[in-house]
Amino acid sequence: MSVRWEELLGETPEGIASAHEVVAGFDTALVDGFARVDERQSAALQALAGAVAGSPLAVPVAEAVARTGGGSIGQDQLTALAAARAALLGAVHDALLERLDTALGRTRLDWVRSAVTAADPHPLAVGCRSWLGEVAIAGWRGVDHDLISAADRTVEGLLAEPGQRRLAVLLDGLSAELSASAPIATMDVLPARRWADLWTRALLLTWRTGAATAPETVSGRLLPLGVDVHEHGTAVQAQVHAILETSGAPSRTVRVSVAAAKVDTIVGPAVWQLLGAHRHLLTALAEHRALTLTDMPLTATGDLVWQDDRASVGDPADPFATATVQLADALAAPAEPLDRDPVHIAEPVLLEGYRIKDGAMELDGLRLPLELDRLPASGPLTPAAVSGSFACLGLLRWDGGRWSLRPLAVRRKVKSTVVALHNGDWACGPTDPKVAKAQAKSGDAVTVLRERAGRLLRK
Numbered sequence: 001m002s003v004r005w006e007e008l009l010g011e012t013p014e015g016i017a018s019a020h021e022v023v024a025g026f027d028t029a030l031v032d033g034f035a036r037v038d039e040r041q042s043a044a045l046q047a048l049a050g051a052v053a054g055s056p057l058a059v060p061v062a063e064a065v066a067r068t069g070g071g072s073i074g075q076d077q078l079t080a081l082a083a084a085r086a087a088l089l090g091a092v093h094d095a096l097l098e099r100l101d102t103a104l105g106r107t108r109l110d111w112v113r114s115a116v117t118a119a120d121p122h123p124l125a126v127g128c129r130s131w132l133g134e135v136a137i138a139g140w141r142g143v144d145h146d147l148i149s150a151a152d153r154t155v156e157g158l159l160a161e162p163g164q165r166r167l168a169v170l171l172d173g174l175s176a177e178l179s180a181s182a183p184i185a186t187m188d189v190l191p192a193r194r195w196a197d198l199w200t201r202a203l204l205l206t207w208r209t210g211a212a213t214a215p216e217t218v219s220g221r222l223l224p225l226g227v228d229v230h231e232h233g234t235a236v237q238a239q240v241h242a243i244l245e246t247s248g249a250p251s252r253t254v255r256v257s258v259a260a261a262k263v264d265t266i267v268g269p270a271v272w273q274l275l276g277a278h279r280h281l282l283t284a285l286a287e288h289r290a291l292t293l294t295d296m297p298l299t300a301t302g303d304l305v306w307q308d309d310r311a312s313v314g315d316p317a318d319p320f321a322t323a324t325v326q327l328a329d330a331l332a333a334p335a336e337p338l339d340r341d342p343v344h345i346a347e348p349v350l351l352e353g354y355r356i357k358d359g360a361m362e363l364d365g366l367r368l369p370l371e372l373d374r375l376p377a378s379g380p381l382t383p384a385a386v387s388g389s390f391a392c393l394g395l396l397r398w399d400g401g402r403w404s405l406r407p408l409a410v411r412r413k414v415k416s417t418v419v420a421l422h423n424g425d426w427a428c429g430p431t432d433p434k435v436a437k438a439q440a441k442s443g444d445a446v447t448v449l450r451e452r453a454g455r456l457l458r459k
Contacts, residue, residue, distance in 0.1 A: 033139020
């Protein structure tokens with residue numbers, strides 16, 4: 001794959017820095033809340049209104065800013081401000097993705113708007129909207145335990161509604177973070193950008209009504225490229241990036257995401273056991289094999305709704321060979337409007353002919369920072385392995401105002417022998433004898449916890 005690195009890593013597209021500045025101003029204003037808006041907050045809100053002045057959001061956002069300045073703001077006005085913030089980040093996302101596609105020579109499918117049947121808002125979603133409004137008025141500094149706990153009953157109700165599960169999990173996560181950070185008023189530094197992201201997403205989700213178009217079903221061959229493992233104390237997710245071949249259609253890039261709840265004592269290779277229900281997928285990752293799919297649901301965003309019984313393990317398929325032959329010509333999936341945020345950009349790419357210095361790849365005289373701190377402990381990939389590599393499969397990402405690469409797999413030489421290391425190599429258990437021995441010595445945390453849980457349930 002020939003990449004025009006100067007076009008990708010050169011000067012940032014015009015307007016992106018200004019858009020980020022406006023968003024940062026709004027996020028800072030949200031810290032102290034909108035109960036009483038001071039001069040600094042008012043300037044930030046005026047800047048947000050000015051940024052969307054030429055769009056359909058111009059009138060509602062201007063009205064919202066005026067209401068805020070008068071000390072009175074309602075849910076509709078807060079939603080207009082959230083929509084303006086999301087629209088700005090969506091524009092940044094689109095500009096960056098267009099630049100990336102041009103540099104990679106990649107063709108992307110157009111977003112097709114789903115047919116949605118109109119319906120009244122869910123009562124619990126309305127309750128969630130009310131809570132988010134109270135949070136915005138109080139500001140992060142004004143959030144206390146009483147306000148946080150007010151969301152508990154709403155979260156419990158939303159979790160019981162399958163159609164509201166996305167909103168429920170998001171609200172649950174936000175309230176849990178706020179609770180863990182309380183008393184927020186005494187915090188020296190707040191994650192203002194992150195909390196504003198979660199607040200904005202949750203508020204906009206409360207306005208979604210009706211049912212979106214069901215995913216299509218596809219049959220064909222799935223060729224994994226690599227897996228990005230996301231892990232924290234209470235959950236683990238494996239997101240597989242792959243090429244999908246279907247009869248009579250061009251190949252396309254797709255994602256498979258499987259997740260499980262966990263406790264913080266389950267770490268390292270043991271996390272794969274939590275995903276054991278997806279045996280075919282894990283086998284394909286560990287053995288570098290293709291998968292044959294039969295009537296697997298596929299969303300418009302290129303996400304396969306994984307059902308392991310609709311997949312079977314096929315022939316060997318080297319991810320580096322797949323990337324060399326197919327990745328450049330595979331059609332890329334579009335992003336859902338609400339997911340048009342720079343933080344969601346994660347495009348698979350194959351890199352060769354580089355050298356690594358001071359934690360960054362040097363390509364044609366340009367530097368591409370490496371996310372070595374995000375290498376999962378559940379696989380054999382280490383910073384030393386990446387630094388000594390000559391080929392890398394990874395995800396191009398945009399974060400903190402710059403492009404970076406998150407490695408998924410590398411090729412390197414060990415005693416004149418080419419060795420490939422992938423994040424998913426230990427999906428069916430560690431292949432490194434030292435790691436396997438250490439895991440056996442420390443005991444199987446997953447099995448022990450399951451046995452204890454079984455005893456408790458029997459009692």
